[in-house]
Amino acid sequence: MPELPEVEVVRRGLERWVAHRTVAEAEVLHPRAVRRHVAGAEDFTHRLKGRRVGVPSRRGKYLWLPLEGTGQSVLAHLGMSGQLLVQPHTAVDEKHLRVRVRFTDALDTELRFVDQRTFGGLSLHENTPEGLPDVIAHIARDPLDPLFDDDAFHRALRRKRTTIKRALLDQSLISGVGNIYADEALWRARIHYERPTETFTRPRSQLLLDHVRDVMNAALAVGGTSFDSLYVDVNGESGYFDRSLDAYGREDLPCRRCGTPIRRRPWMNRSSYFCPRCQRVPRAS
DNA sequence: AGATCGCCCTGCTTGC
DNA sequence: TGCAAGCAGGGCGATC
Numbered sequence: 001m002p003e004l005p006e007v008e009v010v011r012r013g014l015e016r017w018v019a020h021r022t023v024a025e026a027e028v029l030h031p032r033a034v035r036r037h038v039a040g041a042e043d044f045t046h047r048l049k050g051r052r053v054g055v056p057s058r059r060g061k062y063l064w065l066p067l068e069g070t071g072q073s074v075l076a077h078l079g080m081s082g083q084l085l086v087q088p089h090t091a092v093d094e095k096h097l098r099v100r101v102r103f104t105d106a107l108d109t110e111l112r113f114v115d116q117r118t119f120g121g122l123s124l125h126e127n128t129p130e131g132l133p134d135v136i137a138h139i140a141r142d143p144l145d146p147l148f149d150d151d152a153f154h155r156a157l158r159r160k161r162t163t164i165k166r167a168l169l170d171q172s173l174i175s176g177v178g179n180i181y182a183d184e185a186l187w188r189a190r191i192h193y194e195r196p197t198e199t200f201t202r203p204r205s206q207l208l209l210d211h212v213r214d215v216m217n218a219a220l221a222v223g224g225t226s227f228d229s230l231y232v233d234v235n236g237e238s239g240y241f242d243r244s245l246d247a248y249g250r251e252d253l254p255c256r257r258c259g260t261p262i263r264r265r266p267w268m269n270r271s272s273y274f275c276p277r278c279q280r281v282p283r284a285s
Numbered sequence: 286a287g288a289t290c291g292c293c294c295t296g297c298t299t300g301c
Numbered sequence: 302t303g304c305a306a307g308c309a310g311g312g313c314g315a316t317c
Contacts, residue, residue, distance in 0.1 A: 001310070032294085061311075080310055081295080096295090117294045119311065162288070171312080179310070269291085270310055290316080299307075 002078040003061060004142055004176030005216050006224035006231055006239065010084050011063045013234030014056040017086040018065070018111055021103040022052045033098035033113060036075075036135070037123035047124050048074065048101065057132070060142045060175025064133050072124055075133045079119025085112045086234045142176035143212050154205035157197045164200070164208070165193035165272065177212060180225060180248045183273045185212040187247035192279040193272045199282060218244065247273040 002010070026048040028034055028041040037044045047067075054066035057073075064073040076084060085094075086109050089102075099113040099122055113122055125133035141148045156173050157164075167173055168182040177185070186193055188211040191204070200208075219225055223239030232238055242249075246256050251264040255275040265272050 003311095077311080079294090079312085115294095116296070117309090119294065160287090166288090169311085268289090268310090270308085288317085290314105292314090293310105293312095295309100297308090299305100301303105301305090 001080055001178065001180065002082070002224075002231055003178035003181050003216075004144065005181075005219035005241070006226075007058055007061050007063055007078060007176070008144075008220055009224045009233050009239065010078070011056045011058045013086065014063070014065065014084060014111075017109065017234060018053055019055050020053065021105055021107070023048045023050060024102045024104045025049060026102075027100040028098070029100065030098040030118065032118045033115060033121045034123060036121050044122070044124055047072070058142075059132060059136060059145070060139050060171055061178070062133075062136050062139060062175075066127070066131070067124075071127050073127055073133050075123050075125055075136065076113070077120050079115065079117065079121070081117040082113065082115040082120030083232055083236075084234055085114055085232075085236060086110075087112050139171050140173055140175045143174060143209060144176070144216060148174075150206060150209055151202075153209065154200065154202055157200050157205055160197045162197055163194045164191060164197055165267070167197050168212075174212075176216070179270055179272075180245070181212065181215055181219070183247045184215045184245060186279065187273075187275060188215060190278045192281045193267070193274060195282050247275065249273065 026045040028045060031041050034041050034044045051067040051070060054068050056063055056065050062075060062077055064075045066073045088108050089110055094114045096114050096116045097112055098115050101111040125135050128134050128137055153174055157167055160167055165182050168177045185208060189208045191208060219241040222241050223233060225241040226238035247262055250262040250273060252261045255262055255278060258277050260275055260277040262273055263276050
């Protein structure tokens with residue numbers, strides 16, 4: 001459930017607490033956490049040892065730590081329940097601690113990857129000339145990226161034969177949007193989640209993009225969305241945006257615009273929340 | 286070839 | 302009380 005704002009909060013924490021430190025030793029406690037590192041856990045820890053960490057970057061829900069002088073990066077995806085925590089050495093191991101990284105300096109902290117559901121993981125990859133790990137070259141720029149091309153996004157939408165929420169969650173079209181921020185942006189834009197992408201005019205696409213950015217920036221400003229202790233920053237602190245959600249998780253509660261009860265509909269083995277009055281299904285053409 | 290579906294995984298909640 | 306089903310759901314490989 002960490003989406004762009006939550007991952008960016010984590011990235012900022014890593015920039016502050018982990019950048020420019022040198023790895024003394026990495027330890028993999030659960031092999032599944034490094035399954036995307038095809039050469040295996042031993043290779044992963046061997047390659048990290050002695051490397052100095054550069055400034056962390058992010059694209060969509062992926063973040064990575066460049067290893068200086070190697071042309072490689074440690075790629076991280078939090079999946080559903082992943083956390084990157086900066087903890088004192090003396091802190092008791094978390095129940096779902098998967099990877100630990102210790103550093104050579106005298107600071108009292110280590111980096112820990114903790115993940116209950118193990119959908120997330122860490123892996124090491126070559127960087128492309130643009131400086132991003134090669135395995136995420138297919139991930140589109142995210143809406144907070146200054147180089148995101150609004151017009152190209154609109155044209156890509158029009159090329160697709162699908163519905164708008166599927167498109168928003170398609171990380172090769174626009175990255176960083178998950179179920180929560182898709183529902184929130186659609187509510188703000190008064191667009192039904194099943195509106196066909198071929199009905200999108202340029203102004204409608206722009207309106208939606210503007211709302212995606214607004215809701216993500218608003219969430220970022222308060223540390224992201226946390227429903228429970230699973231979604232936290234590197235210091236284990238929760239964000240506050242759950243209080244500001246207008247659609248997601250608000251089944252039967254009144255729409256904050258018109259008072260109509262928010263509805264939840266099963267959708268792609270998950271849920272879509274929407275206001276049946278503000279967000280009308282377009283008439284079939 | 287593009288769109289869709291099923292699976293991975295654990296813990297909390299719900300219902301019988 | 303106990304157990305099973307339901308739910309949370311991003312990404313990827315298989316399939317249509």
